[in-house]
Amino acid sequence: MSKQLELLQGTLDMLILKAVSLGPLHGYGVLLRIQQISKDRLEVLQGSLYPALYRLENQGWIAGEWGESENKRKAKYYRLTAAGKRKLQTETEKWNEMADAIAAILQTTPEEV
């Protein structure tokens, strides 16, 4: 297994929102999806996944519903709500701006100052 990065503070929520935006997922599915998209570069602590899901559900950004899993078992599926969609959008914009700004700072050469 290649070296995994620990998640930055506060980014888990955004990742979960993104993961379920691609289609309804159960908790374990969210974990797999994040690892799959990040090509196993990010490590999500399994213990902290569920509190995050509950928090997002409480805020109304995702909605949980009981359904049947691939192997015919009852599982709780989460999907993105309309409010969640807006939230994801603003979070993404904020992240990109932040990332741009930080990248710009980090790329600065002495001549540019």
Next chain:
Amino acid sequence: MTFWPQLKSWSHSVFGRARAEREMDQELRFHIDAYAEDLVRGGHSQQEALRRARVEFGGIEQAKEVCREVRRFTFLDSLLQDLRFGLRQLRKNPGFSAVAILTLALGIGTNTAIFSLTNQILLRDLPVPHPEQLVVLRSPGPNHGHTWSDVDGTAQSFSYPMYKDLRERATMFSGLLVCRDIPVNVSGRGETQAAQAALVSGNFFQALQVLPTFGRLFTASDETVPGANPVAVLSYGYWLQKFGANPSILNKPLTVNGIPLTVVGVAPKGFYGIQIGSTPDLFIPVTMKPQMVPNAVQSIDDRTDHWLPIMGRLNPGMSPARAQAALQPIYQPILESDAKLLKLSGNDFQRFIAKPLLLVNGEHGRLVLQVDKQEPLLVLMSMVGLVLLIACANLAGLLVARGEARRREIGVRLAMGARRLRLIRQLLTESLIIACAGGAAGIALAWWCLNAAVAAIPEGGGMRALATSLDFRVLFFAIVLTLATTILFGLAPAMRATGLSLQSALKDQGSNVSEARSSVGLRKVLIVSQVALTAVLLAAAGLFARTLINLEHVNLGVDTGHVLQFSVAPELNGSIPARTLSFADRARNELAALPGVRSVSISTTEIFAGEDSSSNFTSEVYRPGDDTDAMYDYIGPNYFSTMGIPLIAGREFTESNTAESLKVCIINEKMAQRFFPGRNPVGLHIARGAGRLNANPQMEIIGVVANSKWDDARSDIFPFLYMPYSQNKNLGRLTFYVRTEQDPSHMAATLRSLVQRLDPNLPVNNLRTLEEQVSNSMASDRLVAVLSISLALLAALLAAVGLYGVLAYSVARRTREIGIRVALGGRRADILRLVMEEGGRLTVVGSAIGIVAALVAMRWVASLLYGVTAWDPLTFIVVVVLLAVVSGVACFIPARRAMKVDPIIALRYE
């Protein structure tokens, strides 16, 4: 819908904790199982896979706890956030907050106070087990002999032998008891003090199923033969107040009316006998009547002395109707033997033995206080009920207005991504803060009102005994009603405001007329109903105020200024009439010798206290068929000059009218006209008793005086006959009247110490000015008038605030329209009229409805009015004028603002 998940998880956290817990378990188990399955697929053994899945997940219980935490936190956290935000909002609008909270406090406070008072007087059961089994006995019909009565004609008064006969024979009762309140003097512990005693049967406490605080209560063995049961039970309150709740009083003697009684026990806390408002200090066996009621003419075994109220407890399961039917065959033979004893014959005999014995509900005890107070209380209750309605309407109007005013803010917040439920909850929280603050202020106001109302009731008459405790059921009801109002009218605009499309909310409100029209309609309905209810209250207040003014200015026929009065009852100290007479003469002379005293006199019965005696009198010019009823009293020399009652003919009593001298009397004008029409009665004769001049000694009429009132300001002028107290064979009580040069209240202490010097064991009662005495007799009229005026004025103020609110809002909304009108050449006066007309219409409609309602409703209070009819035109005109002025002011302020609208600014307003 975006608020569904929140609602779901919120409801889970509140109602479905177990279910949420189960689901969380299931979800986490699924996670571990799924991971384990993947691991198995990757080549691990089943057991190893499961173990690894668990380890990699980390602490499962820890994770669960964090999940639970998340759930709880978001709910509590957002609630606190709502509260903080709500408080900030209210602070930002102090005007709105103050009016809303005061409105609520007014509604809740007045209702709780008045309903608490009403409940104590009209609704409360006797504080004994199974009050529903209690009945009061009544036997309407003719009584022969002497009858004492406090209520219900003479139907509820029975002789002691009659009571004993019934008690022996009536088996449908588990107990048949008597209880009669009497005043007594208690001494033996320093100063002699007046107290209330209840003469009761031996089975009294057993029949009421009351247990002692300590010691013992009476049994049948405490009611043997007259004079043989010198024992007493103290009431809990008296024991606490006079003996500091000291148990050593037990088996000690207490001197009552000069007779030592042994204290055998203390009644339970809160027990007051069988009559609400009566507060006996001690209970004494009925067989002690000869010792406790001085100078009684008739013996306790006299079958013609009707003086005892009877109450019974029915056997369990016995219905009052069945008991009543079974009682008649028992009562009939007793009546017949009584009739024979009275030597009745013919019609009198038939009418006497036809008397029924009826049972009336005794759950609330004997209804004595209630008879007088019921109507004023019901009227006050209706009025505060109206105030509560007005308060609710006003609050609803305020909340609707506020909801409308905040549409823009709400629109902005919705656009920023706030969820609808969260916003609604926020608005509701604000309403609830107002409701809670109003409730708290209401409790304070209720407590104050109740204390003020009880304090306004003068001593005597029983009302003072009322506890000033709030009725929490009523408080609960009032708070629930206002909570419902705040939620309903706080929620409706919140729902609408949050439901509207973002676009329309964000557009300028001024151009968006149709959106807000329905809420303006609602507010107009609220205003109209407020004005109507206020009109009813104002009409009632006006009529009660006029009643009070009429009563205060009624010609009493007595000059009440500069007169001090007090009463003593030497007979309760065992003073025989001859001694009382010499005391009266001595006290009168010593009082008259005091500096600053102009004159002094005495009556036997207190005036303006609702106490009177009446009898038949037959004059020497009597013709059969004449009305012979007249009231009478015994008075001293100088009575008429002291009281300021003009002498019309003849002369006053003087010192020369003694017990031995010629029997004389003085009559009032009304009596002179009725008994001696067209003749000068001075020098003519009259005697007590009905029909032809009978065996009673004749009295010579020596004077005629002007008419004056006796019982109270409301009472009619009766024929009245005055006799000298020196010629009263049963003289036992005296009321002194002292006319002073200066302010009479300064002399009170001097008078008291003078009486103390003459007889240190004689308690001085009711020491007050005659003006206070008259004023006390109108206490309930004053209470009704003052309360109704205050309530009506507050209601008018609330209506004005409501009206102002609607118009101010409507002007603000129409700023642009007004600007256009002005720009196109509309005159300012027309603009003013436009707004005034809008408010005027609401006032006219509301007043019209209110006046019609008041005309109907006021008939119902007609019996409380004096000197004014229920449809008194002047009152109604004043009500209309007052409403017009109040609404005029409320309309003028926004109208003036509309008039001053600058078209340039208004058109740029967009």
